[in-house]
Amino acid sequence: MDLDHEYVLQNYARYPVVLARGKGCHVYDLEGRRYLDFITGIGVNALGHAHPRILKVLREQAGLMIHSSNLYYHPYQGALAQRLARMSGLSRTFFANTGSEAMEGALKMAKAHGRAIHPEKYEIVSLDNSFHGRTMGALSVTGQAKYRQDFEPLLPGVKFVAPNDEAALEAAVNQRTAAIVMEMIQGEGGICPLTPAFAGKARALASEHHALLIADETQCGVGRPGTYFAYQRSSPAILPDVMVAAKPVACGLPLGFIVANDEAAAAIRPGMHGSTFGGGPLACRVALEFLDILDELLPAIQRVGGYFHVSLNELARKYAFVKEVRGFGLMLGMELTMPGKQMVLDAMAEGLLINCTHDTVLRFLPPYIATEKEVDQAVKILGKLFARV
Numbered sequence: 542m543d544l545d546h547e548y549v550l551q552n553y554a555r556y557p558v559v560l561a562r563g564k565g566c567h568v569y570d571l572e573g574r575r576y577l578d579f580i581t582g583i584g585v586n587a588l589g590h591a592h593p594r595i596l597k598v599l600r601e602q603a604g605l606m607i608h609s610s611n612l613y614y615h616p617y618q619g620a621l622a623q624r625l626a627r628m629s630g631l632s633r634t635f636f637a638n639t640g641s642e643a644m645e646g647a648l649k650m651a652k653a654h655g656r657a658i659h660p661e662k663y664e665i666v667s668l669d670n671s672f673h674g675r676t677m678g679a680l681s682v683t684g685q686a687k688y689r690q691d692f693e694p695l696l697p698g699v700k701f702v703a704p705n706d707e708a709a710l711e712a713a714v715n716q717r718t719a720a721i722v723m724e725m726i727q728g729e730g731g732i733c734p735l736t737p738a739f740a741g742k743a744r745a746l747a748s749e750h751h752a753l754l755i756a757d758e759t760q761c762g763v764g765r766p767g768t769y770f771a772y773q774r775s776s777p778a779i780l781p782d783v784m785v786a787a788k789p790v791a792c793g794l795p796l797g798f799i800v801a802n803d804e805a806a807a808a809i810r811p812g813m814h815g816s817t818f819g820g821g822p823l824a825c826r827v828a829l830e831f832l833d834i835l836d837e838l839l840p841a842i843q844r845v846g847g848y849f850h851v852s853l854n855e856l857a858r859k860y861a862f863v864k865e866v867r868g869f870g871l872m873l874g875m876e877l878t879m880p881g882k883q884m885v886l887d888a889m890a891e892g893l894l895i896n897c898t899h900d901t902v903l904r905f906l907p908p909y910i911a912t913e914k915e916v917d918q919a920v921k922i923l924g925k926l927f928a929r930v
């Protein structure tokens with residue numbers, strides 16, 4: 542901690558704990574204290590820690606080849622792209638390393654697609670309260686002043702509308718719109734799902750104006766909502782033209798991706814985009830193994846997520862300072878009428894890792910391997926803390 546304070550850029554407000562290792566749903570600090578991990582590195586460690594099948598693949602592939610660059614083929618990138626196409630209902634994948642990098646690529650795709658139609662077709666419509674990453678393009682479409690204010694002016698031509706306000710969306714989208722960008726469940730914005738009607742309206746407006754609908758599934762996707770992607774929750778699915786995701790897909794190795802339909806993908810021709818590290822053999826092979834395991838876990842995500850939701854609601858009913866429980870699958874938030882930061886610290890002292898987003902929302906992103914037993918443990922700790930308030 543001392544070295545961090547002296548030598549590391551002081552951009553993070555870290556909790557005062559040094560994590561040393563993890564196993565299953567738990568992590569351990571340097572003193573050997575055990576914590577139930579219900580934040581999973583902000584939605585990354587979806588299989589918990591040290592999953593035996595992931596370790597096996599990691600060890601084997603690390604001994605063969607970690608990085609090959611995109612100058613050459615390797616056996617796993619094409620196979621992973623095929624898998625993502627089948628899962629998503631879209632066609633072609635670009636591999637990046639992070640959610641922000643994937644969003645940058647998606648915005649470039651939208652600009653190139655729009656520009657080919659008309660030079661003035663470059664506007665992006667995004668949502669208030671959204672979060673799409675910290676790089677300049679991703680930040681430009683992030684609808685929260687606290688992330689943007691020190692870096693303005695950002696990309697021109699970005700409009701923000703209130704989530705779930707269909708009339709405002711209709712007023713904002715026109716023939717100059719290159720893309721509409723949205724998280725089906727806003728994550729950093731406080732675990733706020735979009736209504737199917739609003740998402741459907743976005744789909745219709747994008748089609749009407751030849752704009753791309755971009756779904757940012759970085760936090761709400763890849764199994765977490767109980768479906769592969771959050772846009773598949775409604776029936777029929779509201780299929781975007783472009784989807785970006787990252788976090789859990791390579792179990793902690795950096796891997797982000799864009800999946801696009803044929804029309805959007807055709808906007809990027811050879812030489813227009815790239816990434817040195819994106820889609821390397823180690824990350825892609827781990828992701829393939831992860832997706833095999835995800836297929837086995839999807840029913841449990843729905844079942845345990847439902848159980849967790851009901852348990853949080855039961856707790857909420859007892860305490861007036863709980864405003865609402867929101868979310869789907871294993872992406873849940875509990876909005877309080879007061880700041881949640883102290884509750885997060887108190888939970889940590891009791892051996893439970895969660896965090897707080899949007900100041901007042903306790904955020905739960907448990908690992909997909911969590912069972913009712915771990916949920917009971919977490920809810921018991923929360924109950925103890927709530928009784929003290």
Ligand SMILES: Cc1ncc(COP(=O)(O)O)c(C=O)c1O
Binds near residue numbers: 761787
């Ligand atoms: C919806 C969404 N988009 C993009 C990002 C940025 O991802 P990364 O931090 O991997 O760049 C995040 C990160 O939390 C996110 O939640």
